Amino acid sequence: AQIVVLPGDGIGPEVAAAGVAVLRQIAERFGHQFTFSEHAIGGDAIDRFGDPLPPSTREALLAADAILLGAVGGPKWSDPNAKVRPEQGLLAMRKLLGVFANVRPLKLHPRTAALSPLKPERTQGVDLVFIRELTGGIYFGAKTRSDTDATDECRYSVEEIERVVRHAFELARTRKKKVTSVDKANVLETSRLWRSVATRVGAEYPDVALEHQLVDSMAMHLLTRPADYDVIVTENMFGDILTDEASVLAGSLGLSPSASVGGPGAGVYEPIHGSAPDIAGQQLANPLGTILSAAMLLRHSLGLTDEAAVVEAAVDHVLEQGNLTRDLGGTATTQAVTRAVLDACH
């Protein structure tokens, strides 16, 4: 399999290296042929090519079987009025690959649950998956700017809503058979369309319960009763906010993986944390979010279920051992934790 690696900015290269090391080890142990090619994205690509998603990267992405991404962005390129910005590389990649479903599992690990800002009785039993629509909505609508005002258009088609909602129902079938669709149907026309499509698709899945939540209520319920949710599906902007809010429940951003899938080509796998420029290059970053993203890559893009399970078990084992980076209250380096995972993968 052709795996494209996009190290990106800040701690991106360090954590991407960890993910690659684990994938190499899995290839060796199970006798797979993985080839890795590194390409530029984000600030790094702006510095080297003047373009956050240069043609060479685009070409590689379209030919890939799977994509592993580190992180993108940093203060160096963060002027919102700059002509080119790192995150444009991310958005262009999502559109190019058509990865309309961003999948973020949220589970609490017993070892890290204590780090959650929420009381333990609130987070007990939390095991949910967010499906965030990733290639539509206000992110990609028409934009205008004049001296006196600015506009952003949020647009959704029936087709865009249907495919991502369907993704959520299919996933729910393999889990607790419950979908929560989040919108703002009391105010937005796109949300009323969203709700009607979700309802229609839901009727095709009589075995799965569908509930609708308003985005403001959902922002509360994620904190008051997160264990009540199974699969949560929502549009791009709401998903951006709610998935980040929810990620805090886990106690550390450093552990959480994500997958962006659904396109005709490769899926993109990346940790949910950012580029953390303040700790870049110091081997302080937690590699486990990327390593768990690599596990998702094995399972979802390569169909290697056993291999994915081996990686996930190795991560569990390392956490049990208390081999922890600074964000989890430990002192282990990125390399040491990665080494421990490699050892546990044997």
Add this chain to the structure above:
Amino acid sequence: AQIVVLPGDGIGPEVAAAGVAVLRQIAERFGHQFTFSEHAIGGDAIDRFGDPLPPSTREALLAADAILLGAVGGPKWSDPNAKVRPEQGLLAMRKLLGVFANVRPLKLHPRTAALSPLKPERTQGVDLVFIRELTGGIYFGAKTRSDTDATDECRYSVEEIERVVRHAFELARTRKKKVTSVDKANVLETSRLWRSVATRVGAEYPDVALEHQLVDSMAMHLLTRPADYDVIVTENMFGDILTDEASVLAGSLGLSPSASVGGPGAGVYEPIHGSAPDIAGQQLANPLGTILSAAMLLRHSLGLTDEAAVVEAAVDHVLEQGNLTRDLGGTATTQAVTRAVLDACH
């Protein structure tokens, strides 16, 4: 002073009655002349007039010195595709009055802090105020809907941003002199405009520190370090989500007041909780959010600072006494808690 009372739906009438009782008592004690007139809004107004903000209510709102609102909405009128919906009354009222700044203070009361889903060490010292832009953005932009798609336009003018940001800076001057402006400037054109206006206005307040936060980061920081914030200002949709998220920190929605101000006419004061139709008519609702909203009304619309302080002290006293409604773990009725506040106001 002419006070318009909008009881609305669900528990709205019960809590509005509590607010009015406290205002009457204050008028008597301090020798003020308050006249109260009740008008229809929301579902109640749909039932009686076929219009969630009928002309009689509009007229009264425009002539009022201050407005006290209970709550609006309920499952009875909640079909998102219905022609008239209760929340249209709210939105029309905001626009009619031009109340562009929704003010939500968030403070933890020692008595209720234990009910917060957050660990006590996280919420210690939390004392912040949200300023949410309330009459612009995607709420009021052009909307379209066809068989195949839907759109909502988010639009902001320099003027709309400037006045609400200025409101935040003025408030910050009376507090800890820190403004956090929340946007999504890495994606939205309206947010880039927002950020540039906030920066320009901020330069006029050299004594107040200004920081910018992306909305997704803010959703995390509200949970990981809420005590670091003082005044937070943001646009309408982000404010809807973030204020509801933040309100959970307080441990109970029942205690939190809000004010919608900034227009040429009267301000609107209302508890942040909803209409809670499941407990309507049972005297189970917590009246304190409305009573504290009445205190904000006294202070901000009528300039009665001492009177507001008396009400707030009375609420504190009642909480200390442990005179609590069900949402706070007690068994007292709405009327009993209101009575206790009235007694403490003497």
